[in-house]
Amino acid sequence: MTKxxxxxxxxxxLDEKKRLVEKALERFLPKETSYPAKLHKxxxxxxxxxxxxxxxxxxxAAADTGKMELDTALPAACAIELIHTFSLIHDDLPALDNxxxxxxxxxxHCAFGEDIAILAGDALLVLGFQLLGESERIGQSFLxxxxxxxxxxxxxxxxxxxxxxxxxxxxxxxxxxxxxLLYIHQHKTADLITAALRIGGTIGQVSPRELKGLxxxxxxxxxxxxxxxxxxxxxxxxxxxxxPDFMGREKILARVRELAQKAEKSLxxxxxxxxILKTINKVMVERLA
Ligand code: GRG
Numbered sequence: 272m273t274k275x276x277x278x279x280x281x282x283x284x285l286d287e288k289k290r291l292v293e294k295a296l297e298r299f300l301p302k303e304t305s306y307p308a309k310l311h312k313x314x315x316x317x318x319x320x321x322x323x324x325x326x327x328x329x330x331x332a333a334a335d336t337g338k339m340e341l342d343t344a345l346p347a348a349c350a351i352e353l354i355h356t357f358s359l360i361h362d363d364l365p366a367l368d369n370x371x372x373x374x375x376x377x378x379x380h381c382a383f384g385e386d387i388a389i390l391a392g393d394a395l396l397v398l399g400f401q402l403l404g405e406s407e408r409i410g411q412s413f414l415x416x417x418x419x420x421x422x423x424x425x426x427x428x429x430x431x432x433x434x435x436x437x438x439x440x441x442x443x444x445x446x447x448x449x450x451x452l453l454y455i456h457q458h459k460t461a462d463l464i465t466a467a468l469r470i471g472g473t474i475g476q477v478s479p480r481e482l483k484g485l486x487x488x489x490x491x492x493x494x495x496x497x498x499x500x501x502x503x504x505x506x507x508x509x510x511x512x513x514x515p516d517f518m519g520r521e522k523i524l525a526r527v528r529e530l531a532q533k534a535e536k537s538l539x540x541x542x543x544x545x546x547i548l549k550t551i552n553k554v555m556v557e558r559l560a
Contacts, residue, residue: 461493
Protein backbone atom coordinates (compact mmCIF):
# COMPACT_ATOMS: atom_id res chain seq x y z
CA MET A 272 0.00 0.00 0.00
CA THR A 273 1.48 3.44 -0.93
CA LYS A 274 1.86 6.19 1.69
CA UNK A 275 -0.52 8.49 -0.25
CA UNK A 276 -3.24 5.86 -0.43
CA UNK A 277 -2.84 5.12 3.27
CA UNK A 278 -3.14 8.80 4.27
CA UNK A 279 -6.24 9.26 2.09
CA UNK A 280 -7.82 6.30 3.88
CA UNK A 281 -7.06 7.78 7.31
CA UNK A 282 -8.34 11.23 6.27
CA UNK A 283 -11.50 9.63 4.98
CA UNK A 284 -11.89 7.81 8.31
CA LEU A 285 -11.47 11.07 10.27
CA ASP A 286 -13.86 13.02 7.98
CA GLU A 287 -16.50 10.33 8.31
CA LYS A 288 -16.21 10.22 12.10
CA LYS A 289 -16.32 14.02 12.31
CA ARG A 290 -19.54 14.04 10.27
CA LEU A 291 -21.07 11.44 12.62
CA VAL A 292 -20.13 13.56 15.64
CA GLU A 293 -21.63 16.73 14.07
CA LYS A 294 -24.89 14.90 13.31
CA ALA A 295 -25.07 13.41 16.80
CA LEU A 296 -24.36 16.79 18.43
CA GLU A 297 -27.21 18.26 16.38
CA ARG A 298 -29.48 15.52 17.74
CA PHE A 299 -28.38 15.78 21.38
CA LEU A 300 -28.49 19.56 21.81
CA PRO A 301 -31.81 21.23 22.65
CA LYS A 302 -33.44 22.97 19.65
CA GLU A 303 -32.67 26.66 19.46
CA THR A 304 -36.36 27.51 19.28
CA SER A 305 -37.23 25.58 22.45
CA TYR A 306 -37.82 27.65 25.60
CA PRO A 307 -35.63 29.27 27.07
CA ALA A 308 -34.47 29.99 23.54
CA LYS A 309 -31.61 32.40 24.34
CA LEU A 310 -29.85 29.80 26.48
CA HIS A 311 -30.22 27.09 23.83
CA LYS A 312 -29.06 29.47 21.10
CA UNK A 313 -25.94 30.31 23.11
CA UNK A 314 -25.14 26.61 23.66
CA UNK A 315 -25.50 25.86 19.94
CA UNK A 316 -23.61 29.01 18.93
CA UNK A 317 -20.53 27.84 20.84
CA UNK A 318 -20.74 24.15 19.96
CA UNK A 319 -21.36 24.69 16.23
CA UNK A 320 -18.36 26.88 15.53
CA UNK A 321 -15.09 25.88 13.92
CA UNK A 322 -13.86 23.36 16.50
CA UNK A 323 -11.45 20.64 15.40
CA UNK A 324 -13.42 17.99 17.36
CA UNK A 325 -10.06 16.59 18.44
CA UNK A 326 -11.30 14.97 21.65
CA UNK A 327 -14.29 13.11 20.09
CA UNK A 328 -12.06 11.92 17.25
CA UNK A 329 -9.47 10.64 19.71
CA UNK A 330 -12.22 8.88 21.66
CA UNK A 331 -13.69 7.18 18.60
CA ALA A 332 -10.26 6.21 17.29
CA ALA A 333 -9.37 4.75 20.71
CA ALA A 334 -12.67 2.81 20.82
CA ASP A 335 -11.92 1.55 17.32
CA THR A 336 -8.64 0.01 18.48
CA GLY A 337 -10.92 -2.48 20.26
CA LYS A 338 -14.56 -3.39 19.64
CA MET A 339 -16.24 -0.12 18.82
CA GLU A 340 -20.03 0.12 19.13
CA LEU A 341 -21.14 3.46 17.77
CA ASP A 342 -24.37 3.48 19.82
CA THR A 343 -22.24 3.55 22.94
CA ALA A 344 -19.32 5.59 21.66
CA LEU A 345 -21.16 8.49 19.99
CA PRO A 346 -22.97 9.85 23.08
CA ALA A 347 -19.66 9.70 24.97
CA ALA A 348 -17.79 11.38 22.08
CA CYS A 349 -20.38 14.18 22.05
CA ALA A 350 -20.21 14.42 25.85
CA ILE A 351 -16.49 15.23 25.77
CA GLU A 352 -16.97 17.90 23.08
CA LEU A 353 -19.75 19.55 25.12
CA ILE A 354 -17.60 19.50 28.26
CA HIS A 355 -14.65 20.91 26.32
CA THR A 356 -16.90 23.67 24.93
CA PHE A 357 -18.07 24.50 28.48
CA SER A 358 -14.43 24.98 29.48
CA LEU A 359 -13.78 27.29 26.52
CA ILE A 360 -16.87 29.46 27.22
CA HIS A 361 -15.92 29.87 30.88
CA ASP A 362 -12.26 30.36 30.07
CA ASP A 363 -13.15 33.33 27.82
CA LEU A 364 -15.21 35.11 30.51
CA PRO A 365 -14.00 38.51 31.76
CA ALA A 366 -13.20 37.02 35.20
CA LEU A 367 -10.90 34.43 33.62
CA ASP A 368 -9.03 35.01 30.34
CA ASN A 369 -11.30 37.82 29.11
CA UNK A 370 -11.09 36.82 25.45
CA UNK A 371 -13.42 38.43 22.95
CA UNK A 372 -12.93 35.87 20.20
CA UNK A 373 -13.15 32.09 20.11
CA UNK A 374 -13.13 29.74 17.14
CA UNK A 375 -13.15 32.70 14.76
CA UNK A 376 -16.29 34.33 16.20
CA UNK A 377 -17.13 36.67 19.10
CA UNK A 378 -16.92 34.68 22.35
CA UNK A 379 -20.17 33.44 23.86
CA HIS A 380 -20.32 36.23 26.47
CA CYS A 381 -19.73 38.88 23.77
CA ALA A 382 -22.55 37.48 21.65
CA PHE A 383 -25.07 36.65 24.42
CA GLY A 384 -23.95 38.48 27.58
CA GLU A 385 -22.00 37.22 30.55
CA ASP A 386 -25.05 35.88 32.41
CA ILE A 387 -26.22 33.63 29.58
CA ALA A 388 -22.64 32.56 28.74
CA ILE A 389 -22.13 31.30 32.31
CA LEU A 390 -25.39 29.36 32.15
CA ALA A 391 -24.67 28.01 28.64
CA GLY A 392 -21.31 26.67 29.90
CA ASP A 393 -23.00 25.13 32.96
CA ALA A 394 -25.71 23.56 30.81
CA LEU A 395 -23.16 22.03 28.39
CA LEU A 396 -21.23 20.53 31.31
CA VAL A 397 -24.41 19.00 32.73
CA LEU A 398 -25.61 17.73 29.34
CA GLY A 399 -22.17 16.15 28.83
CA PHE A 400 -22.57 14.11 32.02
CA GLN A 401 -26.15 13.22 31.10
CA LEU A 402 -24.91 11.80 27.78
CA LEU A 403 -22.18 9.81 29.53
CA GLY A 404 -24.92 8.32 31.71
CA GLU A 405 -26.70 7.25 28.55
CA SER A 406 -23.66 5.51 27.03
CA GLU A 407 -24.64 2.07 28.20
CA ARG A 408 -23.73 -0.84 25.99
CA ILE A 409 -26.40 -3.15 24.69
CA GLY A 410 -23.80 -5.81 23.75
CA GLN A 411 -22.79 -8.95 25.63
CA SER A 412 -20.78 -7.28 28.37
CA PHE A 413 -22.69 -4.51 30.12
CA LEU A 414 -20.58 -1.40 30.54
CA UNK A 415 -21.37 0.55 33.67
CA UNK A 416 -21.81 4.19 32.72
CA UNK A 417 -20.69 5.09 36.27
CA UNK A 418 -17.17 4.06 35.22
CA UNK A 419 -17.22 6.60 32.38
CA UNK A 420 -18.72 9.31 34.58
CA UNK A 421 -16.04 8.81 37.24
CA UNK A 422 -13.28 8.89 34.61
CA UNK A 423 -14.58 12.19 33.22
CA UNK A 424 -15.19 13.76 36.64
CA UNK A 425 -11.60 12.99 37.68
CA UNK A 426 -10.24 14.47 34.47
CA UNK A 427 -12.06 17.77 34.87
CA UNK A 428 -12.16 18.18 38.67
CA UNK A 429 -9.74 19.92 41.01
CA UNK A 430 -7.08 17.25 40.29
CA UNK A 431 -7.66 17.75 36.55
CA UNK A 432 -8.66 20.52 34.14
CA UNK A 433 -10.21 22.91 36.69
CA UNK A 434 -7.23 22.49 39.05
CA UNK A 435 -4.89 23.14 36.12
CA UNK A 436 -6.81 26.26 35.21
CA UNK A 437 -6.62 27.52 38.81
CA UNK A 438 -2.83 26.99 38.76
CA UNK A 439 -2.70 28.84 35.44
CA UNK A 440 -4.53 31.79 37.02
CA UNK A 441 -1.95 31.84 39.81
CA UNK A 442 0.84 31.93 37.23
CA UNK A 443 -0.56 35.27 36.05
CA UNK A 444 -0.01 36.73 39.52
CA UNK A 445 3.39 35.32 40.45
CA UNK A 446 6.42 33.97 38.58
CA UNK A 447 6.42 30.17 38.29
CA UNK A 448 9.04 27.56 37.30
CA UNK A 449 9.05 24.89 34.58
CA UNK A 450 7.79 22.30 37.10
CA UNK A 451 4.65 24.33 37.78
CA LEU A 452 4.18 24.93 34.05
CA LEU A 453 4.28 21.18 33.50
CA TYR A 454 1.59 20.78 36.19
CA ILE A 455 -0.60 23.35 34.38
CA HIS A 456 -0.22 21.68 30.99
CA GLN A 457 -0.75 18.20 32.38
CA HIS A 458 -3.97 19.09 34.15
CA LYS A 459 -5.45 21.94 32.12
CA THR A 460 -4.97 20.19 28.79
CA ALA A 461 -3.57 16.64 28.90
CA ASP A 462 -6.06 15.21 31.42
CA LEU A 463 -9.12 15.79 29.19
CA ILE A 464 -7.25 14.42 26.17
CA THR A 465 -6.27 11.38 28.24
CA ALA A 466 -9.90 10.94 29.35
CA ALA A 467 -10.94 10.88 25.68
CA LEU A 468 -8.51 8.02 25.06
CA ARG A 469 -9.30 6.08 28.24
CA ILE A 470 -13.06 6.37 27.82
CA GLY A 471 -12.70 5.32 24.17
CA GLY A 472 -10.50 2.36 25.15
CA THR A 473 -12.93 1.35 27.90
CA ILE A 474 -15.87 1.45 25.49
CA GLY A 475 -13.82 -0.63 23.01
CA GLN A 476 -12.97 -3.09 25.83
CA VAL A 477 -9.24 -3.04 25.16
CA SER A 478 -6.89 -5.03 27.41
CA PRO A 479 -5.35 -3.42 30.54
CA ARG A 480 -1.97 -3.23 28.73
CA GLU A 481 -3.55 -1.47 25.76
CA LEU A 482 -5.43 0.91 28.07
CA LYS A 483 -2.12 1.79 29.72
CA GLY A 484 -0.67 2.51 26.27
CA LEU A 485 -3.62 4.78 25.44
CA UNK A 486 -3.23 6.55 28.81
CA UNK A 487 0.49 7.21 28.25
CA UNK A 488 -0.23 8.38 24.70
CA UNK A 489 -2.85 10.85 26.01
CA UNK A 490 -0.58 12.30 28.69
CA UNK A 491 2.37 12.81 26.35
CA UNK A 492 0.37 13.93 23.32
CA UNK A 493 -1.63 16.32 25.55
CA UNK A 494 1.60 17.96 26.70
CA UNK A 495 2.95 18.40 23.18
CA UNK A 496 -0.48 19.69 22.06
CA UNK A 497 -0.36 22.47 24.67
CA UNK A 498 3.28 23.37 23.86
CA UNK A 499 2.37 23.63 20.17
CA UNK A 500 -0.64 25.76 21.14
CA UNK A 501 1.64 28.04 23.20
CA UNK A 502 3.97 28.47 20.22
CA UNK A 503 1.09 29.23 17.87
CA UNK A 504 -0.32 31.77 20.36
CA UNK A 505 3.08 33.33 21.06
CA UNK A 506 2.29 36.62 19.40
CA UNK A 507 -1.15 36.91 20.96
CA UNK A 508 -1.90 38.64 24.24
CA UNK A 509 -0.83 35.72 26.54
CA UNK A 510 -1.89 35.97 30.16
CA UNK A 511 -0.37 33.05 32.08
CA UNK A 512 3.05 31.44 31.84
CA UNK A 513 3.97 29.52 28.70
CA UNK A 514 6.91 27.61 27.19
CA PRO A 515 8.39 30.59 25.32
CA ASP A 516 8.93 32.23 28.76
CA PHE A 517 11.44 29.46 29.53
CA MET A 518 13.29 28.59 26.30
CA GLY A 519 13.83 29.59 22.69
CA ARG A 520 11.89 28.31 19.68
CA GLU A 521 14.54 25.75 18.59
CA LYS A 522 14.64 24.12 22.00
CA ILE A 523 10.85 24.05 22.15
CA LEU A 524 10.63 22.44 18.71
CA ALA A 525 13.11 19.77 19.79
CA ARG A 526 11.01 19.10 22.90
CA VAL A 527 7.84 18.80 20.79
CA ARG A 528 9.56 16.31 18.44
CA GLU A 529 10.81 14.29 21.41
CA LEU A 530 7.30 14.17 22.93
CA ALA A 531 5.75 13.20 19.58
CA GLN A 532 8.13 10.23 19.32
CA LYS A 533 7.44 9.23 22.90
CA ALA A 534 3.67 9.43 22.27
CA GLU A 535 4.00 7.20 19.21
CA LYS A 536 6.04 4.63 21.17
CA SER A 537 3.29 4.45 23.83
CA LEU A 538 0.99 2.99 21.19
CA UNK A 539 3.22 -0.05 20.66
CA UNK A 540 0.90 -2.47 22.52
CA UNK A 541 -1.81 -1.68 19.94
CA UNK A 542 0.25 -2.54 16.85
CA UNK A 543 -1.36 -1.33 13.61
CA UNK A 544 -4.63 -0.70 15.43
CA UNK A 545 -2.97 2.46 16.76
CA UNK A 546 -2.26 3.89 13.29
CA ILE A 547 -5.13 6.43 13.27
CA LEU A 548 -3.97 7.79 16.63
CA LYS A 549 -0.40 7.99 15.34
CA THR A 550 -1.62 10.08 12.42
CA ILE A 551 -3.58 12.44 14.68
CA ASN A 552 -0.41 12.84 16.77
CA LYS A 553 1.60 13.75 13.65
CA VAL A 554 -1.04 16.19 12.37
CA MET A 555 -1.06 18.02 15.72
CA VAL A 556 2.70 18.55 15.59
CA GLU A 557 2.61 19.53 11.90
CA ARG A 558 0.44 22.53 12.87
CA LEU A 559 3.81 24.19 13.49
CA ALA A 560 5.12 23.66 9.96
C1 GRG B 1 -15.22 26.20 36.01
C2 GRG B 1 -15.16 28.74 36.07
C3 GRG B 1 -14.73 27.46 35.47
C4 GRG B 1 -13.90 27.50 34.43
C5 GRG B 1 -13.37 26.36 33.76
C6 GRG B 1 -11.14 24.71 33.19
C7 GRG B 1 -11.38 25.92 32.40
C8 GRG B 1 -12.37 26.91 32.83
C9 GRG B 1 -10.69 26.21 31.32
C10 GRG B 1 -9.61 25.36 30.79
C11 GRG B 1 -9.82 25.19 29.32
C12 GRG B 1 -8.66 25.54 28.47
C13 GRG B 1 -8.65 26.85 27.79
C14 GRG B 1 -7.71 24.61 28.24
C15 GRG B 1 -6.65 24.79 27.30
C16 GRG B 1 -6.72 23.66 26.33
C17 GRG B 1 -6.76 24.07 24.90
C18 GRG B 1 -5.47 24.20 24.18
C19 GRG B 1 -7.92 24.29 24.33
C20 GRG B 1 -8.14 24.51 22.88
O1 GRG B 1 -8.45 23.25 22.33
P1 GRG B 1 -8.60 23.00 20.77
O2 GRG B 1 -7.42 23.58 20.04
O3 GRG B 1 -9.87 23.91 20.44
O4 GRG B 1 -8.89 21.57 20.54
P2 GRG B 1 -11.03 23.67 19.37
O5 GRG B 1 -11.66 25.05 19.23
O6 GRG B 1 -10.44 23.18 18.07
O7 GRG B 1 -11.96 22.68 19.98
